[in-house]
Amino acid sequence: MRVGSERVDYRRLHRLALDLAGTVAAAVPGGRPRRVGLLATRSVRAYAGMLAAGYAGAAVVPLHPEFPADRTAAMIAAARPDAVIVDERGAAVLSSLAGALEGVPVIREAAGPALERPRPAGPDEVAYVLFTSGSTGRPKGVPVPHRNADAYLGFVHDRYGFHTGDVFSQTFDLTFDLSVFDLFTAWGSGGTVVSVPPTAYAALERFVAEHRITVWFSAPSLISQLARRPRGLSPGAFDSLRWSLFCGEPLLAHDAAAWHVAAPRSTVENLYGPTELTISCSVHRWDPERSPGRCVNDIVPIGRLHPGLRYLLHNGELCVTGDQMVSGYLDPVDDTGRFLDHDGTRWYRTGDLVREQPDGELVYLGRRDHQVQVHGVRVEPAEVEWALRRVAGVRDAVAVPAHGELTAFLLGDRRPPGELALELRTMLPRAVVPRRYVYLDAFPLNANRKVDRKELAARAAADG
Incomplete structure (x- = not known):
């Protein structure tokens, strides 16, 4: 793998993972961890840690150092890891998670005898646990088995x-x-x-x-x-x-x-x-x-x-x-x-x-949970966004509900709102034509470079 200027071959990566896995096993009573947290970004330590958890016979639970501390603490409470591997950026936020990690061994570097070989895992054992918020905003753990x-x-x-x-x-x-x-x-x-x-x-x-x-x-x-x-x-x-x-x-x-x-x-x-x-x-x-x-x-x-x-x-x-x-x-x-x-x-x-x-x-x-009701009409924002992208000068669009109306965030050539609305009425029912139009230079993106619709919805609600 290549991470910045570092080049890591399979032999070195395997050795790094065995070293970390041995340290994890030694830190856990009985030497058999069930879940191992990984508080790290895309670093060599992080990738070796992904393998190390599996090598130790445990499920890996990735945690993001830049997530809000309360959210990460909730994930830790739900997953109950037996140990946590950190890289430099993960170590920098440990103080904000002190309460959540009380009694949990934190592995900053390999410091114990390495495992001789990866431990085998059964098909129904969990390979990794990831958290998804869905529509509630509360982290929900998804345990994915090796099968x-x-x-x-x-x-x-x-x-x-x-x-x-x-x-x-x-x-x-x-x-x-x-x-x-x-x-x-x-x-x-x-x-x-x-x-x-x-x-x-x-x-x-x-x-x-x-x-x-x-x-x-x-x-x-x-x-x-x-x-x-x-x-x-x-x-x-x-x-x-x-x-x-x-x-x-x-x-x-x-x-x-x-x-x-x-x-x-x-x-x-x-x-x-x-x-x-x-x-x-x-x-x-x-x-x-x-x-x-x-x-x-x-x-x-x-x-x-x-x-x-x-x-x-x-x-x-x-x-x-x-x-x-x-x-x-x-x-x-x-x-x-x-x-x-x-x-x-x-x-x-x-x-x-x-x-x-x-x-x-x-x-x-x-x-299903994006459908909104505007003036008694149920509308799917994707349909409104399709119409917006057909309007002259609009390169891309995101429509979000706020205060009982739709707000359209747009990329492209700026035009008066009245002109936009007039053109949209040839494609959409009058009731679902957005009432507000906000031009941006770029849409906000989340950590995975997806359009951050929650951020846009928050802006629309705050500007209402």
């Missing part, structure tokens, strides 16, 4: 044919399950994983070329971010790529088309899936001739489910079951309303509204 991860990675390797010559981008923080794809597809194929620092995005073409990255994986927001630069997104800019994968939020058709031109040697795919279904559960391969006509509200289809998974539509909501579904949350109280028992089978309720195409492909319509 699920094995089923997922088996499908991925079969589909993409990764090999030792592949160089993989690593754009997601370790608290986001898509980072598991980054790391374990690279390591599972004998390839190289390259951590992409925030500073690289200003000249991403140069970074990708210098590292000869062949597999790109990120949130779709990156595409519009690059396109907004003065020099834009030029044809052939990412000539080394052979796979371009996007996940984490809806992929827009015009962004997929722009990336396809910028990475002409690569195959572009839209991946979809919540944490509870293990990283991603469906995929659509972008075809510049066929795909645009299959998009709804300018959103690329989420495609077909992986083998081993089945779905049903419950009042339009996608429900999935199969070998990638977790059995429940860390706290069983959180299971309420998130699982559906139907025909003797347990299904995970994704909260996403979809439509089945005649050939079996699924198209994404929006979030």
Whole structure:
């Protein structure tokens, strides 16, 4: 792997992980940890720590040093780790978590006898625990067993044919399950994983070329971010790529088309899936001739489910079951309303509204919990955003509810609100046309470079 100026081969990474795993085991009574926290960013220590937890026979629980201390403390209380591995940035925030970590051994560096070899894990043992807020804002722990991860990675390797010559981008923080794809597809194929620092995005073409990255994986927001630069997104800019994968939020058709031109040697795919279904559960391969006509509200289809998974539509909501579904949350109280028992089978309720195409492909319509009622009319913000992007001069748009109305945040050429509203009325019912229009230079992004809708909703509420 490559992290900044550091180059780490498999022998060294394996040794680092064995050293840390031995230290963890020695710090825990009985030498058998069940869960190991990882309070770290994308550093060599963090990646070795991911492996070390598994080597010690434990589940890894990634924690982000830059998350609010109260949120991280709640995750620690829920996961109850037997030990916590920290890197430099993790160590810097330990004082704010002193109460939550009382009595928990903190591993700052390897200081004990190394394990001779990784401890084996059974298929039903937990590989990692990640936290997702959902609509409540309270962290919910998702324990993912080795069986699920094995089923997922088996499908991925079969589909993409990764090999030792592949160089993989690593754009997601370790608290986001898509980072598991980054790391374990690279390591599972004998390839190289390259951590992409925030500073690289200003000249991403140069970074990708210098590292000869062949597999790109990120949130779709990156595409519009690059396109907004003065020099834009030029044809052939990412000539080394052979796979371009996007996940984490809806992929827009015009962004997929722009990336396809910028990475002409690569195959572009839209991946979809919540944490509870293990990283991603469906995929659509972008075809510049066929795909645009299959998009709804300018959103690329989420495609077909992986083998081993089945779905049903419950009042339009996608429900999935199969070998990638977790059995429940860390706290069983959180299971309420998130699982559906139907025909003797347990299904995970994704909260996403979809439509089945005649050939079996699924198209994404929006979030069940994003639907809002404006002047008595129920509306899906994705539909409003589709209309906004068709208005002259608008490059991208996000619509959020505030004070009983919709506020539209826009990127593009500034126009008077009256002109925008007049044009929108040709596409939308008058009742759901946004009443406020706010132009931005760029949308705020969260830690995983996805559009931060919560931040925009907070701005709309504060400005109301």
